Amino acid sequence: MSAVDQLFQELKKQGQKAFMPFITxxxxxLAFTSTLLKTLLRHGSHICEVGIPYSDPIADxxxxxxxxxxxxxxxxxxxxxxxxxxxxxxxxxxxVVTMVSHAIIYRAGLKQYVKTAKQSGVAGLIVPDLPVExxxxxxQICQAENLSLIQLITPNTPRDRALxxxxxxxxxxxxxxxxxxxGERKQVPQSIKDNVGWLREQTDLPICIGFGIxxxxxxxxxxxxxxxxxxxxxxxxxxxxxxxxxxxxxxxxVEDYVKTLMVAISGC
Amino acid sequence: MARPxxxxxxxxxxxxxxxxxxxxxxxxxxxxAALDQLADQYEQARHxxxxxxxxxxxxxxxxxxxxxxxxxxxxxxxxxxxxxxLKREDLNHTGAHxxxxxxxxxxxxxxxxxxxxxxxxxxxxxxVATATACARFGLPCVVYMGEEDIRRQAPNVFSMKLLGxxxxxxxxGSRTLRDAINEAMRDWMASVxxxxxxxxxxxxxxxxxxxxxxxxxxxxxxxxxxxxxxIGRLPEVVxxxxxxxSNAAGMFYPFIEHDAVELVGVEAGGRSSAxxxxxxxxxxxxxxxxxGSYSYVMQDQDGQTCDVHSISAxxxxxxxxxxxxxxxxxxxxxxxxxxxxxxxxxxETLAKNEGILAAVESSHAISTAMRIAGExxxxxxxxxxxxxxxxxxxxxxxxxxxxxxS
Numbered sequence: 001m002s003a004v005d006q007l008f009q010e011l012k013k014q015g016q017k018a019f020m021p022f023i024t025x026x027x028x029x030l031a032f033t034s035t036l037l038k039t040l041l042r043h044g045s046h047i048c049e050v051g052i053p054y055s056d057p058i059a060d061x062x063x064x065x066x067x068x069x070x071x072x073x074x075x076x077x078x079x080x081x082x083x084x085x086x087x088x089x090x091x092x093x094x095x096v097v098t099m100v101s102h103a104i105i106y107r108a109g110l111k112q113y114v115k116t117a118k119q120s121g122v123a124g125l126i127v128p129d130l131p132v133e134x135x136x137x138x139x140q141i142c143q144a145e146n147l148s149l150i151q152l153i154t155p156n157t158p159r160d161r162a163l164x165x166x167x168x169x170x171x172x173x174x175x176x177x178x179x180x181x182x183g184e185r186k187q188v189p190q191s192i193k194d195n196v197g198w199l200r201e202q203t204d205l206p207i208c209i210g211f212g213i214x215x216x217x218x219x220x221x222x223x224x225x226x227x228x229x230x231x232x233x234x235x236x237x238x239x240x241x242x243x244x245x246x247x248x249x250x251x252x253x254v255e256d257y258v259k260t261l262m263v264a265i266s267g268c
Numbered sequence: 269m270a271r272p273x274x275x276x277x278x279x280x281x282x283x284x285x286x287x288x289x290x291x292x293x294x295x296x297x298x299x300x301a302a303l304d305q306l307a308d309q310y311e312q313a314r315h316x317x318x319x320x321x322x323x324x325x326x327x328x329x330x331x332x333x334x335x336x337x338x339x340x341x342x343x344x345x346x347x348x349x350x351x352x353x354l355k356r357e358d359l360n361h362t363g364a365h366x367x368x369x370x371x372x373x374x375x376x377x378x379x380x381x382x383x384x385x386x387x388x389x390x391x392x393x394x395x396v397a398t399a400t401a402c403a404r405f406g407l408p409c410v411v412y413m414g415e416e417d418i419r420r421q422a423p424n425v426f427s428m429k430l431l432g433x434x435x436x437x438x439x440x441g442s443r444t445l446r447d448a449i450n451e452a453m454r455d456w457m458a459s460v461x462x463x464x465x466x467x468x469x470x471x472x473x474x475x476x477x478x479x480x481x482x483x484x485x486x487x488x489x490x491x492x493x494x495x496x497x498x499i500g501r502l503p504e505v506v507x508x509x510x511x512x513x514s515n516a517a518g519m520f521y522p523f524i525e526h527d528a529v530e531l532v533g534v535e536a537g538g539r540s541s542a543x544x545x546x547x548x549x550x551x552x553x554x555x556x557x558x559x560g561s562y563s564y565v566m567q568d569q570d571g572q573t574c575d576v577h578s579i580s581a582x583x584x585x586x587x588x589x590x591x592x593x594x595x596x597x598x599x600x601x602x603x604x605x606x607x608x609x610x611x612x613x614x615x616e617t618l619a620k621n622e623g624i625l626a627a628v629e630s631s632h633a634i635s636t637a638m639r640i641a642g643e644x645x646x647x648x649x650x651x652x653x654x655x656x657x658x659x660x661x662x663x664x665x666x667x668x669x670x671x672x673x674s
Binding site for chain 1 (some may be wrong): 292296440447457556573
């Protein structure tokens with residue numbers, strides 16, 4: 001059982017939904033990321049998704065893409081990121097999973113990446129460009145190291161395929177709320193309730209919803225049908241304000257923002 | 269120890285889109301349904317005589333195929349060796365081989381009932397060819413193009429607009445072809461239900477590399493037949509330039525199982541062999557994942573895509589189609605690279621001796637073919653794929669030569 005599995009078991013007992021922020025490693029530097037992780041998890045986030053910057057992220061919208069560009073412009077490397085995580089995760093009361101392109105995992109070597117992630121206190125991987133057909137080798141390695149390999153299902157995934165993805169996913173299922181890229185949106189689509197409701201009957205895995213979630217209204221709409229919600233671009237956008245604001249101001253802004261979402265989610 | 273090489277097969281890719289170990293599909297789940305639909309519809313279209321007749325008719329009456337196989341006798345004399353023949357894809361409608369693919373994919377768009385087309389472009393040739401096919405079929409068209417390429421290839425930008433396409437400038441990353449592909453993919457992520465992405469090269473996730481190769485194979489098929497007609501046998505050597513690799517794939521594929529024919533792919537050698545100074549992943553790179561496919565790529569040790577350089581916008585790409593990686597691994601095709609200066613010299617030599625302005629992309633292949641021809645006896649034949657015309661490059665070549673009056 002991975003730390004992700006344990007978390008969702010615990011939350012289930014408490015009748016609590018998971019709040020899962022996404023942040024970009026090294027945006028704008030790793031010391032800030034470490035501070036931000038501690039801040040987010042101290043204020044009640046249940047699990048944190050850390051994006052590994054990638055030069056060609058086709059699933060990401062402009063906000064996250066720009067954060068990757070900022071991080072890479074400062075010459076950040078994978079080993080720097082893992083070193084920061086190795087030093088930070090022991091102080092965190094909640095698990096960290098990495099969102100990472102297969103291009104990076106492949107170059108590092110599948111075994112090597114998973115081993116180093118494990119040693120750095122990472123509990124799971126989300127690989128947005130690794131479809132289920134190609135995921136088996138990585139799945140086996142993650143299983144051996146007791147890391148979760150969280151897979152994604154989208155609104156246009158055919159149902160027979162969704163079953164295969166659910167069967168090969170571990171930790172939780174990442175349900176993508178929209179057909180599109182990451183980024184804030186005004187409304188959440190209606191079809192989502194039917195799709196997630198159906199999926200719920202097919203699997204025992206927790207289902208977390210992400211993409212486009214940015215305000216308490218979204219949270220109140222989606223939380224009742226999910227086990228957790230993922231908020232990315234809305235947080236990363238606030239970090240981009242470091243151009244004009246001090247670290248303390250940005251941390252306070254993120255903290256205040258996350259609090260409003262936490263209030264919404266704990267009422268569901 | 270080197271592994272014994274397998275013989276390259278024509279019967280690739282397999283159902284998973286693999287060419288040996290290369291290819292596959294590394295894309296977000298959102299795109300999988302569309303790729304499955306495309307693979308399925310393409311398979312049906314391939315066996316549908318109506319579809320094939322419609323495409324053949326367009327290639328003949330709209331594109332002007334077959335394109336000539338031309339004996340470049342003055343260039344041959346100048347090189348002093350083997351006979352040089354040029355496969356004149358530059359004489360196609362829109363001035364390059366790209367139209368072969370865009371018409372095929374436009375027909376697939378209609379077949380799938382999709383109502384909007386997007387494309388990426390580097391040199392602008394694929395953008396123009398896509399805009400042309402879309403105008404021909406009344407499909408709205410958006411072309412993504414890097415800001416740097418918009419500058420280098422201004423004439424093609426005007427053409428696309430005149431043809432009714434919207435050209436969207438891409439300002440992320442290196443502002444070239446690779447970033448244009450990223451932006452097109454992002455558009456497609458959100459628009460996949462009504463939009464077809466007409467990818468312009470033999471790159472990207474399965475089934476694109478296969479579809480583009482098949483539509484471009486008309487180049488090699490005609491060349492085979494023309495060689496038999498005009499010289500009574502197959503050539504000794506066939507040369508083509510390789511960026512993503514579509515003209516080369518289309519030229520080489522019909523020759524793959526004719527073992528006696530040497531195939532030479534020419535990458536962009538840029539300014540030098542130093543990292544960032546060239547665009548030659550098959551020569552200097554290693555296998556990795558980029559734009560949905562496993563193939564040779566220029567990446568750093570973390571898997572981040574490296575910036576690359578080529579004088580030609582169409583070859584300025586850090587990756588290459590997976591089938592080329594397969595041909596390299598099997599040893600069926602030899603890949604080498606040609607530096608900017610040599611390509612420019614070939615551009616001028618061809619212009620002055622044959623009265624043909626070749627695209628700077630194609631000039632890389634011309635340069636290598638001239639060298640090979642010079643090393644061979646006069647009774648041998650070297651065929652070069654002259655993949656596009658060079659009008660689009662005149663201003664940029666003049667600027668580089670310092671002849672720019674503006």
